[in-house]
Amino acid sequence: VIVLIGFMGSGKSTVGRTLAQRTGLPFADTDALIEAHEGMTVPEVFEEKGEPYFRELERKIVSEVLGGAEAVVALGGGAAGDPVVAAALEWANVVYLETSFQEVWRRVRASDRPLLKLRDPRALYEERTPTYRRLAGVTVTTDGRDPETVAAEIEALVLKGSGAPGARRIVVPLGEQTYDVLVGRDLLDGVGELFPGLPGAEKAFVVTHPSLRRYAQRVASSLETRGLAPHIFEIGEGETSKTLAQTGDLLEAMGEASAHRSDVVVGVGGGVVCDLAGFVASLYARGIPVVQVPTSLLAQVDAAIGGKTGINLSSGKNLAGTFHQPVLVVCDVSVLDTLPEEQVTNGLAEVAKYGLISDPELLDIVTTRADGILARDPALLEDVVARSAWIKAAIVAGDEKDRGRRHWLNYGHTFAHAIETSGGYGTIEHGRAVAIGMMAAAHVSNLLGWLDEGGVDIHRKVLASAGLPSTARLTLEELEPVWLRDKKYEEGVRFVLLSAIGSPVTGVQVERDVLARALERLAS
Numbered sequence: 001v002i003v004l005i006g007f008m009g010s011g012k013s014t015v016g017r018t019l020a021q022r023t024g025l026p027f028a029d030t031d032a033l034i035e036a037h038e039g040m041t042v043p044e045v046f047e048e049k050g051e052p053y054f055r056e057l058e059r060k061i062v063s064e065v066l067g068g069a070e071a072v073v074a075l076g077g078g079a080a081g082d083p084v085v086a087a088a089l090e091w092a093n094v095v096y097l098e099t100s101f102q103e104v105w106r107r108v109r110a111s112d113r114p115l116l117k118l119r120d121p122r123a124l125y126e127e128r129t130p131t132y133r134r135l136a137g138v139t140v141t142t143d144g145r146d147p148e149t150v151a152a153e154i155e156a157l158v159l160k161g162s163g164a165p166g167a168r169r170i171v172v173p174l175g176e177q178t179y180d181v182l183v184g185r186d187l188l189d190g191v192g193e194l195f196p197g198l199p200g201a202e203k204a205f206v207v208t209h210p211s212l213r214r215y216a217q218r219v220a221s222s223l224e225t226r227g228l229a230p231h232i233f234e235i236g237e238g239e240t241s242k243t244l245a246q247t248g249d250l251l252e253a254m255g256e257a258s259a260h261r262s263d264v265v266v267g268v269g270g271g272v273v274c275d276l277a278g279f280v281a282s283l284y285a286r287g288i289p290v291v292q293v294p295t296s297l298l299a300q301v302d303a304a305i306g307g308k309t310g311i312n313l314s315s316g317k318n319l320a321g322t323f324h325q326p327v328l329v330v331c332d333v334s335v336l337d338t339l340p341e342e343q344v345t346n347g348l349a350e351v352a353k354y355g356l357i358s359d360p361e362l363l364d365i366v367t368t369r370a371d372g373i374l375a376r377d378p379a380l381l382e383d384v385v386a387r388s389a390w391i392k393a394a395i396v397a398g399d400e401k402d403r404g405r406r407h408w409l410n411y412g413h414t415f416a417h418a419i420e421t422s423g424g425y426g427t428i429e430h431g432r433a434v435a436i437g438m439m440a441a442a443h444v445s446n447l448l449g450w451l452d453e454g455g456v457d458i459h460r461k462v463l464a465s466a467g468l469p470s471t472a473r474l475t476l477e478e479l480e481p482v483w484l485r486d487k488k489y490e491e492g493v494r495f496v497l498l499s500a501i502g503s504p505v506t507g508v509q510v511e512r513d514v515l516a517r518a519l520e521r522l523a524s
């Protein structure tokens with residue numbers, strides 16, 4: 001069953017009908033079924049019998065439809081919030097039709113949708129969006145697109161193969177550049193089989209570190225069975241490998257090995273390897289495919305997904321780079337067994353960030369079960385990586401080139417960047433700097449009257465549970481020079497803040513005295 005979810009006005013019925021025609025499947029609209037059952041319209045059911053009655057009936061009808069034959073189903077906008085419905089959706093192909101608030105508001109403001117009379121539409125939209133994202137296996141954006149195009153994209157995504165057995169598949173829907181993120185256990189030996197069709201590919205250039213050789217070799221062997229000749233390139237550990245010189249060496253080595261534009265680069269490593277492998281792949285022959293096999297938690301939940309590649313210049317970190325989407329990302333959580341604990345903690349800072357900006361359940365998992373994650377409980381790791389990948393995929397899908405919503409991912413990072421730079425790179429772990437940065441942002445939000453004390457405390461708890469700091473002694477005098485030097489902040493430093501847990505606001509300029517007071521609170 002293909003289930004379309006999304007806010008009212010996102011086009012579920014129209015797209016659903018079109019998709020049903022394309023696939024030859026029957027179409028069911030749960031709101032229409034409720035209307036037929038009651039012999040009155042949805043607004044009338046709300047008015048005459050009340051919302052609890054409506055929800056109960058909706059639950060019954062949805063369960064029947066989901067338990068029935070193959071079909072395309074358009075789900076009422078509020079149904080996904082019901083835990084019984086959400087549990088039933090586990091077994092369906094759930095597609096989120098993501099539409100911006102501006103667009104849905106334009107479409108529905110003149111309608112007689114009952115909830116719009118009872119609730120603030122924007123608050124309702126912000127409340128429901130994280131649920132849709134969490135439940136969806138596939139997210140398709142609908143702003144400015146006609147139903148036929150949206151239906152065609154869904155058909156291509158949902159009817160495509162489903163990857164490795166037992167692995168979770170998250171689709172990053174980017175039109176022709178759409179790719180899968182597969183999350184599971186013991187996937188390394190089968191990476192070759194998971195590869196998408198790469199017409200003409202003969203060689204695979206595997207970039208890794210000497211310390212990760214055994215993982216790279218398993219990947220290389222599986223590529224051989226796929227008919228690709230592997231070449232393994234080992235680079236030094238750490239940020240010092242993300243350089244122009246290293247990029248040049250790799251490009252030259254590929255040239256010497258007669259790499260062709262249809263060949264493929266494979267990154268097997270943490271964020272450093274992923275960034276460099278992606279960068280090299282984007283440059284060689286003006287761009288060849290890259291497959292990412294991230295081996296650190298941070299790379300699995302963040303760096304490997306989304307197509308940002310890059311290297312450091314002496315004037316700054318990640319200053320040169322490209323957008324080059326991978327054709328596949330394989331997150332094998334079994335390899336995290338050998339990741340040093342402080343690196344797991346590092347990755348947890350980004351996971352906590354996803355929880356804070358978008359997913360209360362993920363936040364709860366990190367807050368209550370960080371011990372299990374640090375002990376590498378595989379089921380927990382799969383869950384945490386898959387949820388994080390979902391969020392990153394959905395955010396990237398709506399803003400590939402980082403012009404809007406992708407800025408959410410910078411939550412805590414404006415402070416973190418200044419903390420890392422003013423202290424000198426390497427003096428503080430990135431994850432710890434992000435943790436302090438998110439805590440500072442929480443204090444700023446609180447001082448602005450946005451986030452209440454409870455919200456600030458949620459930050460403290462999740463960070464403490466992950467073994468991350470939530471206090472630090474910092475002064476504006478240390479941080480400001482970094483912000484002023486950074487070209488990104490040309491028109492003044494801007495922050496991502498939370499108006500509430502799960503509701504990020506980007507581009508916020510903050511008065512100096514508020515920043516100073518936030519730092520005072522951060523110190524205690």
Ligand SMILES: NC(=O)c1ccc[n+]([C@@H]2O[C@H](COP(=O)([O-])OP(=O)(O)OC[C@H]3O[C@@H](n4cnc5c(N)ncnc54)[C@H](O)[C@@H]3O)[C@@H](O)[C@H]2O)c1
Nearest residue numbers: 237238270271272273295296298299302303308335338339
């Ligand atoms: N492109 C993006 O969107 C993006 C996003 C976030 C971060 N990044 C970049 O990612 C980099 C940080 O990534 P990172 O934290 O993974 O650092 P990293 O790549 O340096 O890896 C950390 C350490 O862990 C080791 N390691 C990795 N996997 C291992 C495993 N399974 N077992 C044992 N050891 C293992 C590595 O060899 C390394 O020593 C930074 O350069 C950052 O700029 C990029």
